[in-house]
Amino acid sequence: MIKCENLQKTYPLKKLHGYQALKGLDLSIEAGEFAAITGPSGCGKSTLLNIIGFLDNPSAGHYLFRGRNVSSFSDSERSGLRLSEVGFIFQSFNLLPRFTALDNVRLPMLYLGEGSAETEERALALLARVGLKGKETHTPLELSGGERQRVGVARALANNPKLLLADEPTGNLDSGTGIEVMQLLTQLNREGLTVIMVTHDMNLAGKASRIIRMKDGAIES
Amino acid sequence: MRISESLRTGTLEIFHHKMRSFLTFFAISIGVISIMYSLTMIYSMNFRTKKALEVVGYGRMQVQTKQSYQETTTMDKKEARDNLSLEDAQALHTNFPELPMVSPLMFSGGEFTYGDFHDWNRVAGITTEWKKRGWVYKVRGRFLNQHDIDTYARVCVIIQNGGWFKKPQWMKFYGWKDDFQEYIKHHDLLGRTVKLGDNLYTVVGILEEPPLEKNPKTFLDLEGWEAKILIPITTLQRLMGGSWGWAEPGSIESIQIDTGRAVTVPVYRRRIEKLLQARHGGRLRLDVKDFGEIIKTKMADKHRDMYTVLIIGAIAILAGGIGIMNVTLATIYSRIKEIGIRRAIGATRGDIMAQFIIEAMLLGFFGGIAGILISMTGIQYLAANGDTDMMMVQWWMPLVSVVAAVLTGFIASLYPAYQASKLDPVEALRYE
Numbered sequence: 192m193i194k195c196e197n198l199q200k201t202y203p204l205k206k207l208h209g210y211q212a213l214k215g216l217d218l219s220i221e222a223g224e225f226a227a228i229t230g231p232s233g234c235g236k237s238t239l240l241n242i243i244g245f246l247d248n249p250s251a252g253h254y255l256f257r258g259r260n261v262s263s264f265s266d267s268e269r270s271g272l273r274l275s276e277v278g279f280i281f282q283s284f285n286l287l288p289r290f291t292a293l294d295n296v297r298l299p300m301l302y303l304g305e306g307s308a309e310t311e312e313r314a315l316a317l318l319a320r321v322g323l324k325g326k327e328t329h330t331p332l333e334l335s336g337g338e339r340q341r342v343g344v345a346r347a348l349a350n351n352p353k354l355l356l357a358d359e360p361t362g363n364l365d366s367g368t369g370i371e372v373m374q375l376l377t378q379l380n381r382e383g384l385t386v387i388m389v390t391h392d393m394n395l396a397g398k399a400s401r402i403i404r405m406k407d408g409a410i411e412s
Numbered sequence: 413m414r415i416s417e418s419l420r421t422g423t424l425e426i427f428h429h430k431m432r433s434f435l436t437f438f439a440i441s442i443g444v445i446s447i448m449y450s451l452t453m454i455y456s457m458n459f460r461t462k463k464a465l466e467v468v469g470y471g472r473m474q475v476q477t478k479q480s481y482q483e484t485t486t487m488d489k490k491e492a493r494d495n496l497s498l499e500d501a502q503a504l505h506t507n508f509p510e511l512p513m514v515s516p517l518m519f520s521g522g523e524f525t526y527g528d529f530h531d532w533n534r535v536a537g538i539t540t541e542w543k544k545r546g547w548v549y550k551v552r553g554r555f556l557n558q559h560d561i562d563t564y565a566r567v568c569v570i571i572q573n574g575g576w577f578k579k580p581q582w583m584k585f586y587g588w589k590d591d592f593q594e595y596i597k598h599h600d601l602l603g604r605t606v607k608l609g610d611n612l613y614t615v616v617g618i619l620e621e622p623p624l625e626k627n628p629k630t631f632l633d634l635e636g637w638e639a640k641i642l643i644p645i646t647t648l649q650r651l652m653g654g655s656w657g658w659a660e661p662g663s664i665e666s667i668q669i670d671t672g673r674a675v676t677v678p679v680y681r682r683r684i685e686k687l688l689q690a691r692h693g694g695r696l697r698l699d700v701k702d703f704g705e706i707i708k709t710k711m712a713d714k715h716r717d718m719y720t721v722l723i724i725g726a727i728a729i730l731a732g733g734i735g736i737m738n739v740t741l742a743t744i745y746s747r748i749k750e751i752g753i754r755r756a757i758g759a760t761r762g763d764i765m766a767q768f769i770i771e772a773m774l775l776g777f778f779g780g781i782a783g784i785l786i787s788m789t790g791i792q793y794l795a796a797n798g799d800t801d802m803m804m805v806q807w808w809m810p811l812v813s814v815v816a817a818v819l820t821g822f823i824a825s826l827y828p829a830y831q832a833s834k835l836d837p838v839e840a841l842r843y844e
Binding site for chain 1: 414416417424425428749750752753754755756757758759760761762763837838841
């Protein structure tokens with residue numbers, strides 16, 4: 192599903208030549224895998240995840256997503272891929288604070304240009320699936336951390352993505368709710384979704400089907 | 413994203429920032445109020461000019477002789493000159509029988525006395541042709557006839573003001589009262605004998621003007637201080653002496669001519685000048701004005717006022733626009749994270765731009781509506797207090813004003829929205 196060849200990312204810095212976050216990385220992930228990317232801070236985990244999730248372009252190298260070379264896609268093409276192919280789960284949830292849980296989940300569907308009635312129906316179903324039935328009209332401020340992350344998961348699933356990207360999904364949760372969210376991710380993976388997760392926690396990483404260790408912008412093992 | 417959803421989100425945002433939205437509404441509504449005011453004024457002015465021209469006719473001109481004080485050089489001042497005479501008017505009538513009106517005029521003034529009441533008044537000497545110039549009156553008794561003219565009859569006709577339905581505020585403020593008009597309003601002089609100057613005249617008719625709001629002459633003061641007492645021109649020449657007794661015996665002050673249509677004015681202007689100069693051996697110093705010119709001069713002042721109001725309106729709406737721009741920019745800085753989230757879940761640059769533009773246009777729209785409500789209340793109030801300009805408000809004016817407000821929102825938000833769309837999603841997501 193994902194094939195990275197000699198992937199490089201350099202952030203421009205003043206006067207200096209720039210900071211190289213990824214140094215010629217090769218990686219391939221098959222459909223249906225549950226991969227955990229681990230490594231120390233600043234090793235390039237998030238940069239890799241952003242490139243895989245079409246938020247960023249690599250400076251050099253090739254990124255093939257389902258056989259297509261997307262490394263030179265334009266901004267709007269990448270927006271389209273983000274909308275329909277991937278779902279993001281963030282450490283700090285990144286929900287819109289003034290929107291209800293339902294509206295947060297509906298948002299990606301609305302960007303796809305779908306009508307109001309069908310999106311509501313599907314969003315309600317998704318919220319029920321992540322165990323938030325009855326909390327649809329609550330805003331993120333009225334929800335607990337675990338509940339917020341479940342809304343995040345429901346939103347990530349809104350447009351039936353092929354790939355789920357999670358950046359430290361349990362980083363802001365206590366261990367109990369963290370396990371619940373992990374169980375949700377494993378279940379989604381079992382249902383056929385490809386999941387890539389970035390984490391520090393080796394315990395969590397152990398739940399994945401594959402662990403990718405990174406160091407200094409390259410894959411260690 | 414569908415428009416309906418963008419509108420919903422925009423309204424939500426406006427509602428969530430009440431103070432910010434209120435301030436923007438405030439600036440925009442001031443702009444809309446001034447636009448409404450200027451539009452009403454412009455419309456009213458054009459309407460009145462048209463009405464006034466309809467009443468006087470488009471083919472009007474006025475022939476006068478230049479008085480010696482109007483000349484600039486001493487030589488010109490001292491040069492012997494001829495005056496227009498009643499015979500000149502008669503000659504024009506015979507030579508150009510197709511002219512709809514040739515009305516000679518002569519003015520004088522004198523003490524009007526009836527019983528205890530006396531008041532100095534302006535008197536116009538006229539012929540029956542006078543009737544043809546902008547007749548808006550209702551007549552009681554009769555008008556002057558040819559017999560009166562031919563026999564130097566000592567008869568007069570008095571013009572009675574129509575009064576206001578509702579007196580304008582400024583009239584009350586100045587408290588100015590026309591004693592003569594007040595008197596004739598309360599004393600019926602028809603058929604009575606009055607003293608005018610040194611002679612006695614019989615009042616044979618009263619001309620009642622329509623109410624001032626409905627009188628096109630109110631809005632376009634073409635003849636200046638209009639004489640309210642009319643007597644036969646021949647009588648005036650013989651008994652009062654024109655131009656307050658200064659005029660040469662037998663002379664008249666001006667001839668008002670209607671050529672029928674606007675296009676015929678220049679043609680007749682040449683012909684009439686030629687004929688009159690021939691009659692006077694070139695010793696006339698003519699001053700010919702067509703009414704189009706006079707109206708233009710009269711209107712120039714009003715136009716200047718209009719532009720002032722319009723510029724103030726434009727400045728106000730510009731200030732509102734800058735307000736919107738400022739607010740939208742500030743909004744973007746406080747919502748960088750949100751922009752990042754939206755971009756991460758798949759919003760394109762266009763989506764982000766559209767979102768902020770729609771929000772700003774909604775601000776403009778609501779501000780515009782608020783402005784319309786305030787200005788309509790104000791206009792209703794002014795109109796109820798007799799501001800005749802404000803009575804001319806049209807249904808399309810609020811529409812134009814709201815469109816202007818929405819357009820301001822649109823234009824003012826273009827730059828901030830573009831800035832928002834340019835944000836890097838990764839950077840924006842990391843922003844706290």
